[in-house]
Amino acid sequence: MPALDSLLSGLALERATGALRVGRLGTVFLSDGRVTYIECSASTRLEDVLTADGRVTENALRRAHKDGAASLVEQGLLTRAELQYCALISTMDAAFFLLPARSARPRFVPGERHWLGPQWYFEVAGLVRECGRRRAELERAWSSTELDNVPVVPVRRLPGDRVVLTSLQWELLVQADREATPLDLARRLGRPAYTVLLAVRQLAAAGLLVRVAPVAERPSLPRRIKTELPAEPAQPYEPTDLDVLLRLRKALEELA
Amino acid sequence: MAIPGAIDALVLDHNSGMAVAAGGSGTDPEYSAAALSETLRVMTDGIAQTSSGGTVRIEDMIVVSDRGYHLFRPLETRFDGPLVIYVHLDLERSNLALARHLLHSISSRLDM
Numbered sequence: 001m002p003a004l005d006s007l008l009s010g011l012a013l014e015r016a017t018g019a020l021r022v023g024r025l026g027t028v029f030l031s032d033g034r035v036t037y038i039e040c041s042a043s044t045r046l047e048d049v050l051t052a053d054g055r056v057t058e059n060a061l062r063r064a065h066k067d068g069a070a071s072l073v074e075q076g077l078l079t080r081a082e083l084q085y086c087a088l089i090s091t092m093d094a095a096f097f098l099l100p101a102r103s104a105r106p107r108f109v110p111g112e113r114h115w116l117g118p119q120w121y122f123e124v125a126g127l128v129r130e131c132g133r134r135r136a137e138l139e140r141a142w143s144s145t146e147l148d149n150v151p152v153v154p155v156r157r158l159p160g161d162r163v164v165l166t167s168l169q170w171e172l173l174v175q176a177d178r179e180a181t182p183l184d185l186a187r188r189l190g191r192p193a194y195t196v197l198l199a200v201r202q203l204a205a206a207g208l209l210v211r212v213a214p215v216a217e218r219p220s221l222p223r224r225i226k227t228e229l230p231a232e233p234a235q236p237y238e239p240t241d242l243d244v245l246l247r248l249r250k251a252l253e254e255l256a
Numbered sequence: 257m258a259i260p261g262a263i264d265a266l267v268l269d270h271n272s273g274m275a276v277a278a279g280g281s282g283t284d285p286e287y288s289a290a291a292l293s294e295t296l297r298v299m300t301d302g303i304a305q306t307s308s309g310g311t312v313r314i315e316d317m318i319v320v321s322d323r324g325y326h327l328f329r330p331l332e333t334r335f336d337g338p339l340v341i342y343v344h345l346d347l348e349r350s351n352l353a354l355a356r357h358l359l360h361s362i363s364s365r366l367d368m
Binding site for chain 1: 269271272273274276286290297301304305333334335336337339366367
């Protein structure tokens with residue numbers, strides 16, 4: 001099955017408009033060949049991001065589903081820049097989880113649109129690069145996936161006297177009820193799943209979260225690597241100069 | 257560009273380290289955004305650790321290098337964020353006080 005990004009590049013060349021459905025996992029919306037929005041069941045829904053601070057209500061959202069996203073701006077619930085920013089962070093978040101997907105066979109539905117409408121245009125190559133960078137960043141923060149899908153459980157005692165937290169890390173620790181996974185917390189807070197995942201990895205790296213299997217994962221001492229000594233020196237010595245040896249012996253005999 | 261002496265400008269999403277908008281002399285915005293986001297994070301951590309108590313809020317961060325002034329301005333947003341405006345100014349051709357003033361008025365016009 002071709003990778004999702006090569007399918008999208010093909011649709012970009014055809015300047016297609018419509019929705020590329022990837023099973024139940026998510027959908028990529030295109031307008032004139034350009035990606036305008038992505039949704040994914042693994043990432044935080046745009047609706048959860050929009051309603052997070054309480055100013056955009058469920059009712060206003062329902063109206064926006066019918067009349068388009070511009071109605072949110074017209075009602076003064078958010079500015080155009082805020083709407084664009086929400087479209088940007090939600091799409092990048094969904095791309096991170098959807099683009100590597102290989103499980104479902106994608107199906108293109110021409111003409112299908114999302115109620116959000118085009119707020120931002122994404123190039124496929126740019127999306128792929130940004131997802132790669134984000135993956136590397138997660139790896140760099142803490143290279144284990146061990147806590148990505150399990151409940152976030154803060155340690156009862158700090159492994160030191162003091163700690164520095166970002167505002168997002170603080171919110172996560174406050175919200176962590178020992179049952180919610182990072183993605184549950186992301187939905188609850190209306191934050192992108194990726195930024196929550198990154199914050200959780202940073203908290204884990206700082207020793208602030210209870211590990212799932214602390215014994216099994218304990219880093220072992222570097223193993224000694226057994227190397228065979230070469231039978232003969234790789235670099236043979238220079239051939240001995242007999243003349244030098246003879247003169248040396250003569251000099252030694254004269255000394256004695 | 258509206259700020260005299262500006263060489264590069266970038267808007268970045270601090271939590272993800274992603275470039276949101278870029279303009280100027282053409283350094284790679286994706287690479288720059290990630291690196292600048294890290295710069296701001298480390299600086300904020302450092303200031304937080306040296307503060308005797310309470311929380312730290314960075315209004316502006318100014319770095320003066322041999323290549324110019326580097327201005328960072330974090331913008332609180334209602335959604336995720338913060339966004340950060342970064343401007344790189346020419347050392348000779350710019351006025352730091354004016355640039356800060358303009359940056360503040362630009363950020364208030366962003367409507368975030």
